[in-house]
Amino acid sequence: MAQKQVIQQPGLPLSDPTQPSTTVDLEIASQWKLMWWKFRKHKLAMAGGIVVLLYYFVAILAEFFAPSLPTTYIDQYVFAPPQRLQFFQDGRFDPFVYGYGFERDPVSFKKTWLVDEETVIPVGLFVRGDEYTMYGLITSDLHFIGPEEKGQPFYLLGSDKSGRDIFSRIIYSSRVSLTVGLVGVAISLTLGILMGGLSGLVGGWVDNVIQRLIELLMSIPNLPIWLALAAVVPIDWPALRVYFMTTLILAVIGQYSWTYMARVVRSRFLSLREEDFVLAAMLDGCSTWRLIFKHMVPSFLSHIIASVTLAIPGMIIAETALSFLGLGLRPPVVSWGVMLQDSQKVGLIATSPWLLYPGLAVFIVVLALNFFGDGIRDAADPYH
């Protein structure tokens, strides 16, 4: 919110010296407004923010945006290459894809996919397809995009080893992979604020112990411990429990875990303690709680938000890596890492490189989050 303040400025302007005083309107912008102005100037950050919002939007409505269910398969289309979406037919806008044909090498008997230009599969927006139930509430079969006739092969990013649509699975995966970032950061942030705040506020031996603990956790290589801990998760656990366990592991140990948050919070607390306005509030007889929540927290909230935005991509990458190695989330859960498991077999990526598309999804969202986070961090820093 912007407040208007009227400042008396005597002697301005002087075109009429007999009237010595006049008023000038000065707008006093709030911290958030200033941040928004600064952020808006950062083009890449804006673009990053839009991409991130788009990702989360699609993830929320995954059932609608995915052309098929993650489990839908057509067994004759195994490892089918991506189809090119054609927009114009006979000179007018009427999107379609070509069907598949294949030939077998007479010697090796290997199957090679071909584009069958004879078969035209019409594609439409808002088509009827697989039936789904969204969040246990809405049952529908409406899909944003898909073949007009249900059951036709429609593989914009190719198909996997069971003939499932990689595009649809990437969309469903985003729900898991993106929330791992959010949930993980939420846990690490809670822990971090608690420990960092304690460290910065109490000081003394408490600070010392927490600092040693953080140093200790930071000097252990993350991946081996993650793997070892993930290996502990029993095979027969339900998917949701595995999901939370994995997230918890990432939030407790690692580069972007609570140790990172705690360091951010602590250093903010320490530097704020030196600030004049905090001293002024203290001298005014401000109570400790009021001091923390009214004066200190608002002034570093922006830093926390920036750190959170920069920690989310770290979490996403970590989950992807763990699942990729087979020690994080497991099928039937779909996440980008789980999907990438298929590409562990060297021969497969050589013949079906589209199996790497989930990696592209990771790359784009991590890039966008980094731009976005950098923008917020720059905007949050009042001294630049």
Added chain:
Amino acid sequence: MWQYIFRRFGYMLFTLFVISIISFVVIQLPPGDYVDTLVNQMASESSGVSAEVEEQMRALYGLDQPVYVQYFKWVRNIVTRGEFGYSFVYRTDAREIIMDRLPMSFALALGAFLIVQLTSIPIGIYSAIKQYSIADYGFTFLGFVGRAIPNFLLALVLLYLSFRYFGRAMVGLFSEEFVDAPWSIARVMDLMRHLWIPAIIIGLDRGAGQIRTMRANLLDELNKPYVDTARAKGLSERRLLWKYPVRHAANPIISTIGWALPEFISGEAIVSIVLNLPTGGPIFLAALFAQDMFVAAGFILMFSVLTVIGTFISDVLLVWLDPRVRLQ
């Protein structure tokens, strides 16, 4: 100064102690032990095992004792005899497995570390003094891309590209003729020729981050009053740059160099798994899957020991470099 180094040394020993506990406990956590695995295996091969035999096997491997006794024996054997415990899979002491692969892990992590330090700091400096030049934008772009590609994904992409264009995986640590050859100068040279590709894959993320940090730090330092002082003395721009702002800007990076080591060890492990390099990573992962606990625990311990020692060295380095720390 010596007090500081001693204190850091004390921390290091303490950290090692805690890490050894963590390594051991983590490996103990899964329900069941190797004997269970073995029994299941035998059962599936329809040669059932009696409970009695099962207990005997447990006693043989020392698995019947309380955890702390097992831990104590494990640590004692490592410290006094250099034995890491029995590998159930390889039927030998875990030391042989670990020591066979660990040096290569270390070489790869160190290679990546050196490449990153030797390139990212100069590039960061260049980027800062040529702020807003084409090269600066290029490196900034590279920085963002480097941070956004997880190293295992980069390894996969490279694997695909080498298949696509060369018909085989070009990323190994040795040429074919040296894979099983005994160590020789030629083999080391061959290793050097191959090491840099996985090293860059491992280091890209960190390197990208450091370029950005160095650039930002240096841009900050360039406007500090002591730079004006030095310029007012009549120093040439080049001498001034290297003696003052670069030195100041590099300090926070050098002082946290130790923290980079865990990252390199982690990166080394996963990239080696993807590229199937003959280092500790793939064996460690296999040991986890097979519940070969002493091999897995030994690897965690040794990976951590490497990084903790590295951190200690960087602490000492910092003392040597920064008079503010040295004279406290």
Added chain:
Amino acid sequence: MTDPLVEIKDLRIHFFTDEGVVRAVEGIDLNIKPGKTLCVVGESGSGKSVMALSLLQIIHKPGQIVDGQILYHRGRVAGGQFSQNGAVDIASLNRKGRDIRSIRGAEIAMIFQEPMTSLSPMYTVGNQVMETIRLHEKGISKKEARERAIDILRRVRIPKPERLIDEYPFRLSGGMRQRVMIAMALSCTPSLLIADEPTTALDVTTQAQILDLMLELQQEFNMAIMFITHDLGVVAEIADDVAVMYLGNVVEYSDVDTIFNAPEHPYTQALLRSIPKISATRQPLDMIEGMVPSPFRRPGGCPFHPRCTQALASCSTVVPSLTTLHENHIVRCLLHEETGEEVPRG
């Protein structure tokens, strides 16, 4: 009248920022006399520091000298160490070139406001003092340079200079650091010392000591001092001549007595009224009304007119020119244009 050591002629320094051009210095004419102390007084934003930095060509980007000359007369040093005659136009020198570098530190030296941050914490005092000496005196050995450094540290009254030379600056007090800065500046016996608010960051006792030291050393080294300050008390104590600056202009220039006893420019008068006085009666402190305008919105005409209590109607449109009232008393104000004599433009 003595010939000036440095003549600044119609100097203009602009900062080209994204938000617009800041005209930090907008036509300054000023002389610095050899062996004398010139105090430059003004509020923050008056351009006094930028002007000082321009004498060494060390203005920060995006600042740039856009017009004018800074003529440095090498021969006119009272002691006469420099034999070369003729003037160097510092404003036209390449800021990274060899010529300006041979002047910096050797002939014109500078000390800065913040003794805490103006010395690098990474190197010893000796390292930083000897650096200047070895830079400008070719062929001097390390040992000789060290002896010279110890000697100069002793001359700025640093106790036990043999020991302190190996100390790091962050282990010294603020006053000691400023002494080190002075030692560094004087190590090559410059003919002009520029001091940009060197005592602002120090406590009052230390401030007095440093000022005394500077005046003493001025006699000893026979150098000119350009002292930038906003503290009129300091001015009264050390100045020979005073230049009062407002928004990138020198509005009044004269010897210290005239400035304090018979100021002519309304701004100078207002400044002097705003000094607190110890008197028996309690009375409110006179302030200059209004604020210094934003650097992007420099008022037209006389820049001071919006705050001036004696402003005429024409003040908002006509830029006043420099007017000589008496010898060594120049003022830039429309009120005096008729009475005085316009200074011919060089």
